[in-house]
Amino acid sequence: MSEMRLSRDNRRWLLTTHIGASVGWLGVAYAMLIMTITAEGSTDLATRQGAYALMSTLDLAAVLPLGLLALATGVILGVGTHWGLVKHWWVAVKLFLNLAALVIPMLTRHPALADALAAARSGLLVDPARQVLDASIASVVVLTAATVLSVYKPWGRTGARI
Template sequence: MTATATPTRRAPRPRPGPPRLPRNARRFLLTVHVVTSVGWLGVAYALLVMALSARASDDPGSRATTYALMLSFDNAAMLPLGLAALVTGVVLGVGSHWGVLRHWWVAVKLVLNIAVLVVPMLTRHPALADAVDAARAGLLTDPAQQVLDGSVASVIVLTFATILSTYKPWGRTRANF
């Protein structure tokens, strides 16, 4: 009888950096990230359509109602979806081979997402409140242009972030995180 050697399993090599997410957790987070990101982009497009509709309307009541609806969307959808997309993106970056600052496309997307979260809340959101008041008073004022500009910028930046996620350009950075 010949003795057969049983193959020995090699211990996995430890990877530098934080531990990776288990496959099912990564897939779940990726799904949540994609759903919230797509939702965020969809709400940005809806806000743009509403801003264009309000801007084109001659009826102050219609403008006031549209701007009030946009304000609700800003609070109830843009901010929560943006925060969810940002958090899940960072967790995925930390828990996967992509990293948070390891690849240029991820780093640029992170900066863009933070900008789309912060800038509209500091500019478009207050302008929406002013536009509601102005429309209720029957005025056509500059806050309406600020609302439209903010909506256009959000759509452009979020669309560009989506393109980055698809094409993953520019290679690696020197960072290892």
């Protein structure tokens, strides 16, 4: 299979966009974790309600677009450079981690946020937010691991051609 090669300028633009989206995504993941911890530790219903409402908005307005942008630019860079999409283990694992970090929180944390927000609005201090905390911790860990893989590029080639 012949490789599509990106021009130098396109590669730099895509790499800059990819890094920016990835760093932004990781930053939002850390902020979401801090808001989760703040909400869980607070007995003030307004604090809990505000944190869950903001997190729900950030899930759709920041996490989803940044994750999709990081994923799309990463795939284009993989296909358009010598790294390939699955030629090297670090790229293949990073692709899997990024897909997981994008899909799993949308399937778990986002619905749990809606439930936690409804509980806070109802005046309940005990709410279903454990899933929110677990997903927030997982997002930070997975996105940090993807960042480490990008720097160290471990494990060599997979033997695949794309």
